[in-house]
Amino acid sequence: MAIDSGATAWILASTALVMIMTPGVGFFYGGLVRRKNFISMITLSFVAFALVSIQWVLFGYSLAFGSDVGGFIGNLQYLGLNNVGMDPGLYSTAIPGLLYMVFQLVFATVTMAIVTSGFAERIKFSAYLVFALVWTTIVYDPLAHWVWGGGWAAQFGALDFAGGTVVHISSGFAALALALVIGKRIGFGTYAMEPHNIPLTILGAALLWFGWFGFNAGSALGANGLAAQAFVTTNTAAAAGAMAWLLISWLHGKPSSLGFVSGAVAGLVAITPGAGYVTPMAALVIGAIGGAVCYGMLLFRIRKGLDESLDAWAIHGIGGLWGAMATGIFAVAAVNGASGILEGNVQQFIANATGAFAALIYAFVVTYVIAVIIDKTIGLRVSEEEEYVGLDISQHGERC
Amino acid sequence: MAIDSGATAWILASTALVMIMTPGVGFFYGGLVRRKNFISMITLSFVAFALVSIQWVLFGYSLAFGSDVGGFIGNLQYLGLNNVGMDPGLYSTAIPGLLYMVFQLVFATVTMAIVTSGFAERIKFSAYLVFALVWTTIVYDPLAHWVWGGGWAAQFGALDFAGGTVVHISSGFAALALALVIGKRIGFGTYAMEPHNIPLTILGAALLWFGWFGFNAGSALGANGLAAQAFVTTNTAAAAGAMAWLLISWLHGKPSSLGFVSGAVAGLVAITPGAGYVTPMAALVIGAIGGAVCYGMLLFRIRKGLDESLDAWAIHGIGGLWGAMATGIFAVAAVNGASGILEGNVQQFIANATGAFAALIYAFVVTYVIAVIIDKTIGLRVSEEEEYVGLDISQHGERC
Amino acid sequence: MAIDSGATAWILASTALVMIMTPGVGFFYGGLVRRKNFISMITLSFVAFALVSIQWVLFGYSLAFGSDVGGFIGNLQYLGLNNVGMDPGLYSTAIPGLLYMVFQLVFATVTMAIVTSGFAERIKFSAYLVFALVWTTIVYDPLAHWVWGGGWAAQFGALDFAGGTVVHISSGFAALALALVIGKRIGFGTYAMEPHNIPLTILGAALLWFGWFGFNAGSALGANGLAAQAFVTTNTAAAAGAMAWLLISWLHGKPSSLGFVSGAVAGLVAITPGAGYVTPMAALVIGAIGGAVCYGMLLFRIRKGLDESLDAWAIHGIGGLWGAMATGIFAVAAVNGASGILEGNVQQFIANATGAFAALIYAFVVTYVIAVIIDKTIGLRVSEEEEYVGLDISQHGERC
Amino acid sequence: MKMVKAIIKPERFEFVKKALEDKGFIGMTISEVKGRGEQKGITLQYRGGLMTVDLLPKIQLEIVVRDSDVDNLIVIITEAARTGKIGDGKIFILPVEKSIRIRTGEMEI
Amino acid sequence: MKMVKAIIKPERFEFVKKALEDKGFIGMTISEVKGRGEQKGITLQYRGGLMTVDLLPKIQLEIVVRDSDVDNLIVIITEAARTGKIGDGKIFILPVEKSIRIRTGEMEI
Amino acid sequence: MKMVKAIIKPERFEFVKKALEDKGFIGMTISEVKGRGEQKGITLQYRGGLMTVDLLPKIQLEIVVRDSDVDNLIVIITEAARTGKIGDGKIFILPVEKSIRIRTGEMEI
Numbered sequence A, B, C: 001m002a003i004d005s006g007a008t009a010w011i012l013a014s015t016a017l018v019m020i021m022t023p024g025v026g027f028f029y030g031g032l033v034r035r036k037n038f039i040s041m042i043t044l045s046f047v048a049f050a051l052v053s054i055q056w057v058l059f060g061y062s063l064a065f066g067s068d069v070g071g072f073i074g075n076l077q078y079l080g081l082n083n084v085g086m087d088p089g090l091y092s093t094a095i096p097g098l099l100y101m102v103f104q105l106v107f108a109t110v111t112m113a114i115v116t117s118g119f120a121e122r123i124k125f126s127a128y129l130v131f132a133l134v135w136t137t138i139v140y141d142p143l144a145h146w147v148w149g150g151g152w153a154a155q156f157g158a159l160d161f162a163g164g165t166v167v168h169i170s171s172g173f174a175a176l177a178l179a180l181v182i183g184k185r186i187g188f189g190t191y192a193m194e195p196h197n198i199p200l201t202i203l204g205a206a207l208l209w210f211g212w213f214g215f216n217a218g219s220a221l222g223a224n225g226l227a228a229q230a231f232v233t234t235n236t237a238a239a240a241g242a243m244a245w246l247l248i249s250w251l252h253g254k255p256s257s258l259g260f261v262s263g264a265v266a267g268l269v270a271i272t273p274g275a276g277y278v279t280p281m282a283a284l285v286i287g288a289i290g291g292a293v294c295y296g297m298l299l300f301r302i303r304k305g306l307d308e309s310l311d312a313w314a315i316h317g318i319g320g321l322w323g324a325m326a327t328g329i330f331a332v333a334a335v336n337g338a339s340g341i342l343e344g345n346v347q348q349f350i351a352n353a354t355g356a357f358a359a360l361i362y363a364f365v366v367t368y369v370i371a372v373i374i375d376k377t378i379g380l381r382v383s384e385e386e387e388y389v390g391l392d393i394s395q396h397g398e399r400c
Numbered sequence D, E, F: 001m002k003m004v005k006a007i008i009k010p011e012r013f014e015f016v017k018k019a020l021e022d023k024g025f026i027g028m029t030i031s032e033v034k035g036r037g038e039q040k041g042i043t044l045q046y047r048g049g050l051m052t053v054d055l056l057p058k059i060q061l062e063i064v065v066r067d068s069d070v071d072n073l074i075v076i077i078t079e080a081a082r083t084g085k086i087g088d089g090k091i092f093i094l095p096v097e098k099s100i101r102i103r104t105g106e107m108e109i
């Protein structure tokens, strides 16, 4: 098929939009930690971007999108971007093959950035580099293959429009596994550890919301009605999630700006898998429930004394899980041909739940194992002194 | 008509660009207030975005763009986005109807954000939620209908390419009404109240200038020569406004960065209604006069001791008024078929001035009444103690 | 030829993306200086944007892209954008002439912003206004003409896909000339002058990386395979440059976030001239070498005690030089019809090196002369007291 | 010599500075601090409940003067800083034994 | 009167504040400072070499109290701020000659 | 014991710190302040008129030492901080009655 220049224009723009999400995650997280770890946090995100960018063009893309090997992983046909060119490819009928590749690249990078929540303020930078390379290769790449690269989940019929399972469930549960392996920050629960720069967190949230339009509406892979549909559902769910969290948290205290932006992200996560399958009114419901559920999970996490304090698990993990199931409930054929429970198709729900839980378990278990191995060999965590002076100085020799 | 994928690509991108203007307003305003109200200011903007997003998909869009009822308002045919779909619609011959809807949505949200200038540093958050919902419904929606939705101003022939009247005059004069009703901040005129974070205001201005390309060039609703024309006039007027304000204010003091960015916004506002009707050289004049006039109005406001201190009135209100008239003066048929005074068409000027003043009066009066009613019932303003400790702590329980 | 709406959509978006690079430079530089000069630094960038925007529409575009006069400069046929319209033009077969004009405009503005490195923390604002106007007119405009406007370098066959020579070599060596003329900051080498706000520098870097997709992939002037190619090479080189600088600088100290972002910019600069001529794997090499070489040049500059401390020279100047040569080495015909040394075409390398060195010499010498003349007449540098209190207060009357 | 250490409302700082200037007290060192007085902060109505906000931003001035100027200084600052509302601040007087001007090395006792 | 000047770890600040409150010491002025103790900071392993990190962030409390309260205050602060690790901080006691409440003008000696 | 309180130019801080270290004075607390000396700030030429810039950024060091070290400290700081230009800063010496190390509770008088 020939290139559609309009589709190409939109996916080029979308790729740029998704790219800005990675620094967005960095600012979001960076504002939430203590001042002494701000530079560390944003550097983890930014390095995720660079490292995964290189891994992806070298072999990551091939592992995810190469011809299927046993339903589990792609082969090496696209090694070094071999055979990925300026013409449309297998996955991209209307846009250049290279563009599809780089659009997928920015998804892989932002996923890695989200994961950094799990070891915030205590990770050794050198261990992080190793971890990131291994994680993106043996957790992210297979998952992307399962769902989008022709692997078993795709064959099985699980719907994931823009990556609720691949991006959010995987990163959220990976963060959980990491937090368990690396342990709590010194003083967690007894020291005050307040967000040091809320304005920068809000900036991060603004960049995330902005970039998410590329993430979801770009996943239509065309500049068409479906892209518009996904754009609208995305914005609606974000707004609903934000207001839901704001209002519910008001019952327990003040309506905080952090509650608002957390809810927005929860809504965005929740709509991601269904953005191109549900109606805007369903998005309103999905987003609002997403905000409420993730807020509840955050409270639960705090009650359990779990130090996964940037809440990738509560927001991305649980929000992604809810989104996968919501897609199986609310999908309507009129939007994109797929029906969920509301149209009587329980099968879709089962497929989606199966895909989501399989990804959840895979991501959690494999991440746990990787983390333990790295911890036993080179050590995941900085020394107590380094943690005390902060990672900015101890890992990067900088101060902000 | 069929969807044009190029046009769709550009309007998708434009919608994202306009979306980032809302946090842009938040950062712009947030940097100008005292530190204790920074989070409040940006939260007001961000909440405007979410709240209006929900209102718009539920019924706001229908009120603005439903079939005309008496020249004043739209009917409820698009309630809950009923009948707004992936195909082109009445207002969007080349792009999906949903895309037109969401492009209009981001205009409604940024308008609400601009309004927050009027009660900066003293609004009760709960009262704001009520106000925002009422204001966008009974001020913004009718105005959008008058000009763009087939209401009386459109029938009358008033030109407003991208929303000088609907967005800027309405928000600017609404802010004025609010400032009068809510009263001055404690200590205004006797306390020093300096902008606490100029860099973040500059960031806001950068996001505004950036997003404004979507605002104005997107209003061509196509990826064509007219979009390019509007892009160029927009940038030119912004640059001219910025330099004009910078140089004129230099006569009274130092050439400040705040003067520069204020002038840029003034130029952007001034060109908004005429962006697709005038030449770049006319844009140079319109922008420069816009910068000069708005600066003069700011000085006037200060002299009058009026506490509308983020200057939505001086910049958006007056700049929008000037822009509406400038469009009636400088429009040339070669650009987009409409002629202004310079081509001998006084009628156009009269139509534009009429539309602008009608909107001005409507926005001012109705806002005033809403504000008084809310003030008498639930109260617009925080208590003296809350104002003293700042809205960040008293309304949101946060600190920055 | 008719307008391609997809191409137009992408170049509209690209122009907006490149626009945000100018504030990006401002934040990047602003975070690196001392607090007392932050507002100055970002204002220099932002004023560059406005001033050059006006110059460009008045006569700059005509000087650069008017019909060739002696291989050196364009004629005045496009004065005041005369004859630049909504239809495709000479340089823009698929997009409106005005759009090509404004896409070129944002290149001219960001170039001026990069130059401000050379007199950071000591330039008199009034002298800057004069300098900027003169520099963009007699340095930038001729260079743009040489390479893109049909001047001698184009005729000679030098390849510069997106402006490595015109933008980066010229600005980098201009900054060097300026630093030599204006002299070191008081206390340079004996006072501690640490970057005061690394987060804002990182924000600037994020905006640069983001905007650079418009810069390079937009330079394909279409939404097609070549744009995708340039997008991918750009991202790959940036990632490689960032990781290279990070890892190499680790040998001398800590892996700093500033090293990472500096390397990213170095990689972006290095790939700029070749973005549409080389493969992604070549981009990996070009970017990594770019990061390494620019880091080496930075160390060299420090050793020499040269106060060009925001390193436009080391990163843009040297990175651009390397990029021009790398294009002559790595260009492959399969990508865009041009071959470099690796495909046996030494001629291309010679053409590129000649173009690059000619630009280098022209930019350095003419900038030096302009700077000396301005210094002797109105004076380039602030007084000692003004430098001590900082430019924010002394030049702009503001504080941050 | 004494150090007069005054903790005042940020909003009144410009007035205090002006008042000091007018009376010829030029030298001073200021810093941004947070503080709370004996009232334990300010109590806000808060959804039925109450919330106490403490540690509000203040400006701290430190001015070293001759002993004979202290009383004068107290009067000037007190008048310029007073709003009559809670949070107006405090002045503390500490003894200073010596003062050295770095530029010249001259010492005062 | 005395000024009790305590320089403590930021992480312990909330505890110290709480402990003081519980014992009725409400008034205080705090500021963010950086400090280094006699150990010359903390030494980090650093690629074979060593790096000394000094001037770590601290919170400084200044509390002016009657002479008779000083010892009590020292005990409260010491207990609440102590972690037993390096960097726990210092308390200095300085004489204060007078204290004036700006709102009322009342003076204590 | 005395508290040596020095207010210096930010640009000279690293030298002063180094000089103190070299002589064995390690403990210190620093903060960012703004200050103005007797000259009422710096006067800038300003479009025909004049503008006075006051309250420029400074670094304040507080070092508590034994009485016998005070003179030594004054010399070290004065030499390292001096540029000979306006704004070099001031040193004030205040009496300290006690000092307590929080980690151990040990007290010095």
Ligand SMILES: Nc1ncnc2c1ncn2[C@@H]1O[C@H](COP(=O)(O)OP(=O)(O)O)[C@@H](O)[C@H]1O
Pocket: D007, D034, D035, D036, D037, D038, D039, D056, D058, D085, D086, D087, D088, D089, D090, E026, E027, E028, E029, E030, E062, E063, E064, E065, E101, E102, E103, E104
């Ligand atoms: N005992 C104290 N020790 C140190 N600082 C104090 C003390 N009491 C008050 N302050 C400082 O003075 C400021 C003003 O006190 P506040 O109680 O608000 O004044 P007032 O009682 O006159 O209204 C406080 O914010 C705090 O910084």
Ligand SMILES: Nc1ncnc2c1ncn2[C@@H]1O[C@H](COP(=O)(O)OP(=O)(O)O)[C@@H](O)[C@H]1O
Pocket: E007, E034, E035, E036, E037, E038, E039, E056, E058, E085, E086, E087, E088, E089, E090, F026, F027, F028, F029, F030, F062, F063, F064, F065, F101, F102, F103, F104
């Ligand atoms: N001699 C001193 N003068 C001024 N401040 C000091 C002095 N010694 C220590 N400090 C302050 O006390 C803080 C804690 O000192 P530190 O040596 O870390 O305590 P400890 O020795 O009890 O662990 C330092 O960061 C510094 O701010």
Ligand SMILES: Nc1ncnc2c1ncn2[C@@H]1O[C@H](COP(=O)(O)OP(=O)(O)O)[C@@H](O)[C@H]1O
Pocket: D027, D028, D029, D030, D062, D063, D064, D065, D101, D102, D103, D104, F007, F034, F035, F036, F037, F038, F039, F056, F058, F085, F086, F087, F088, F089, F090
């Ligand atoms: N009387 C004073 N009280 C408190 N601080 C002072 C006083 N005089 C000077 N300072 C502090 O010392 C700093 C340096 O003073 P300055 O007059 O610039 O020094 P010099 O006169 O030696 O050049 C000021 O910025 C201020 O912080």
